[in-house]
Amino acid sequence: MTRLATPTRSEKSRGWLRPGLIIGLIVLALAIAFPHLVDRPKFWIPNIGIKSLWLGIVAMSLVFLNRYVGLLSLAQMTIAGMSAYGVAYATVTLGLSPWVSIVFGLMIGTLAGYLVALVAARTKAIYFLMLTLALGQVFYSWAAQAVDVTNASRGLYPVPRPDLGVMNLADLNSFYYFALAAAVLCYLLCRYVATSSFGLALQGIRDSPERMSALGYNVNRYRVGAITFASFIASIGGVIVVFDRNQVDPSVVNLNATLDILIVAVIGGIGSLLGVFAGGVVLSLLLNFSQDFTDRYMTLTGLVFIAVLLFAPAGLAGIGKQVQGVKDRVLRKKKSAPVLEPVQEPPTKPSEEELTTEGTQR
Amino acid sequence: MIMPDTGHALRVRGVSRNFGGLKALRDVDLEIADGERISVIGTNGAGKSTLFNLIAGVFPATSGRIELFGEDVTGMSTAKRAKRGLARTFQTSRLFEQLTVAENVFIALGGSEFRGGSLRPAWRSPSRWERGERLLERVGLREKGEAVVADLSHGEQRQLELAMALALQPKLLMLDEPAAGFSPSERTHLVKLLREIPEEITLLLIEHDMDIALAVASRVIVMHDGEKILEGTPDEIRASERVREIYLGGSLDEAV
Numbered sequence: 323m324t325r326l327a328t329p330t331r332s333e334k335s336r337g338w339l340r341p342g343l344i345i346g347l348i349v350l351a352l353a354i355a356f357p358h359l360v361d362r363p364k365f366w367i368p369n370i371g372i373k374s375l376w377l378g379i380v381a382m383s384l385v386f387l388n389r390y391v392g393l394l395s396l397a398q399m400t401i402a403g404m405s406a407y408g409v410a411y412a413t414v415t416l417g418l419s420p421w422v423s424i425v426f427g428l429m430i431g432t433l434a435g436y437l438v439a440l441v442a443a444r445t446k447a448i449y450f451l452m453l454t455l456a457l458g459q460v461f462y463s464w465a466a467q468a469v470d471v472t473n474a475s476r477g478l479y480p481v482p483r484p485d486l487g488v489m490n491l492a493d494l495n496s497f498y499y500f501a502l503a504a505a506v507l508c509y510l511l512c513r514y515v516a517t518s519s520f521g522l523a524l525q526g527i528r529d530s531p532e533r534m535s536a537l538g539y540n541v542n543r544y545r546v547g548a549i550t551f552a553s554f555i556a557s558i559g560g561v562i563v564v565f566d567r568n569q570v571d572p573s574v575v576n577l578n579a580t581l582d583i584l585i586v587a588v589i590g591g592i593g594s595l596l597g598v599f600a601g602g603v604v605l606s607l608l609l610n611f612s613q614d615f616t617d618r619y620m621t622l623t624g625l626v627f628i629a630v631l632l633f634a635p636a637g638l639a640g641i642g643k644q645v646q647g648v649k650d651r652v653l654r655k656k657k658s659a660p661v662l663e664p665v666q667e668p669p670t671k672p673s674e675e676e677l678t679t680e681g682t683q684r
Numbered sequence: 685m686i687m688p689d690t691g692h693a694l695r696v697r698g699v700s701r702n703f704g705g706l707k708a709l710r711d712v713d714l715e716i717a718d719g720e721r722i723s724v725i726g727t728n729g730a731g732k733s734t735l736f737n738l739i740a741g742v743f744p745a746t747s748g749r750i751e752l753f754g755e756d757v758t759g760m761s762t763a764k765r766a767k768r769g770l771a772r773t774f775q776t777s778r779l780f781e782q783l784t785v786a787e788n789v790f791i792a793l794g795g796s797e798f799r800g801g802s803l804r805p806a807w808r809s810p811s812r813w814e815r816g817e818r819l820l821e822r823v824g825l826r827e828k829g830e831a832v833v834a835d836l837s838h839g840e841q842r843q844l845e846l847a848m849a850l851a852l853q854p855k856l857l858m859l860d861e862p863a864a865g866f867s868p869s870e871r872t873h874l875v876k877l878l879r880e881i882p883e884e885i886t887l888l889l890i891e892h893d894m895d896i897a898l899a900v901a902s903r904v905i906v907m908h909d910g911e912k913i914l915e916g917t918p919d920e921i922r923a924s925e926r927v928r929e930i931y932l933g934g935s936l937d938e939a940v
Contacts, residue, residue, distance in 0.1 A: 529779070
């Protein structure tokens with residue numbers, strides 16, 4: 323009997339899967355049509371489209387770690403930056419071919435992530451956050467000073483968008499679709515890993531690392547694996563960054579860039595792998611249009627950030643559920659109102675609770 | 685090489701543990717033969733949980749030696765001890781709250797089956813899910829597989845605890861106050877569950893509640909102020925003046 327009273331989560335999520343899937347496909351269709359919908363493609367495609375995509379990919383790596391492993395990493399933009407530096411170094415300094423440069427960049431980013439993980443996986447919560455932030459700042463300082471490797475503040479250039487044979491990235495539309503394909507791939511990869519036995523074990527570690535070691539799992543090894551995987555995702559974002567800017571310089575990995583990723587993740591919904599792209603669009607729109615009506619773009623970004631935290635704590639991706647919750651409550655009130663029975667009141671309670679737990683979910 | 689000692693599941697020799705200036709455990713000896721059922725009882729602060737955590741490997745002993753199945757494990761990690769055949773439950777539930785009951789057991793089964801991570805989708809391991817189902821049936825949670833752990837009652841969570849510990853196919857099973865927060869009917873059910881645990885599994889029970897401790901064990905160890913003060917059969921313990929004194933000195937309802 324208690325089974326009837328408490329619908330299980332998987333039943334709930336099955337109910338949610340359908341609208342989620344439909345919305346996802348609509349957004350994907352819009353994203354595919356995007357270059358043909360805008361009036362000034364030369365402005366919109368790189369500044370909003372491609373920028374949103376790479377912001378989203380890097381933020382997705384942060385969300386993956388946060389949602390499935392319970393770690394909040396501020397090193398994701400740094401990892402992406404390392405990958406960008408890797409591509410640029412291979413192209414500019416070593417003169418390698420585009421494909422090899424891309425692979426080199428991905429390897430640099432992933433390897434760096436692995437090394438960060440070896441140190442950081444031993445820490446938790448706020449210490450993990452501080453450590454990743456500190457490592458990011460160390461890399462920024464190094465990149466800004468190591469003239470021999472990074473060409474210091476002038477950065478490495480030019481890194482032209484290459485002709486990859488199958489796709490000529492020099493063409494803006496092609497490059498956009500390349501970034502879009504990368505974003506979709508990253509999403510599918512994250513989802514796949516999350517549903518594997520490995521992903522389930524990660525979620526176990528998120529909920530109770532003590533239990534996992536009592537069950538015989540080597541918790542550290544799993545954490546290192548997850549951070550390395552997330553670094554690979556961030557590195558893919560880094561490859562798009564370097565081609566988007568045609569160069570890489572320390573500003574790619576400075577504190578602002580690091581915080582941008584966190585803002586994107588929070589605006590999109592820190593528990594949602596797809597919400598990050600909504601966050602990316604919001605931030606890139608802010609970056610490009612806020613100057614039209616205010617000089618204080620940082621203030622505006624901050625206000626948007628606060629507004630999201632206040633009114634939609636689960637981010638843009640959580641708004642659907644939030645609206646549903648409000649609707650449920652209104653409907654139930656309407657039903658119970660004419661009867662005027664206080665006994666009818668309790669049913670509204672659970673939906674309120676649902677709303678708040680939804681909001682506080684990491 | 686360490687001398688092979690197959691007769692003992694666990695040997696604790698002169699183990700002490702200090703927390704700063706506090707001597708939580710003083711020079712405790714303990715031997716458990718294979719297949720034995722031992723209860724460790726004592727009031728709050730007697731050192732039961734400290735002893736438990738030392739055996740499980742949560743923190744290291746200040747001095748002394750711990751042998752598991754004849755092997756010295758004093759400096760070994762929790763995960764390695766688990767792989768040697770030691771399973772434990774937790775006093776305060778440390779389940780995977782955001783996952784379903786079935787997923788919890790699925791993960792528990794992984795520790796012994798895979799050494800590393802498996803990148804196969806979880807639904808492609810039907811035999812592992814089936815084994816999980818059988819375990820849930822064994823502890824009476826068959827109907828609850830799809831429920832999220834956070835929605836379970838306290839008693840159900842303890843049942844799940846047991847299922848997850850059994851998933852390891854342990855040689856030594858340690859239960860940390862399994863009856864904590866149980867209603868009387870749940871207690872009866874628990875005693876039944878504990879009695880159904882296969883005989884080849886050695887059982888070490890840390891328990892606050894005398895009734896359960898005495899009902900399940902073949903030998904009982906009484907701890908007080910970080911020391912082992914008495915050891916005997918349930919009947920001897922029940923008759924002991926000293927035990928009555930300690931328990932009455934603590935809290936009244938526990939002596940009942």
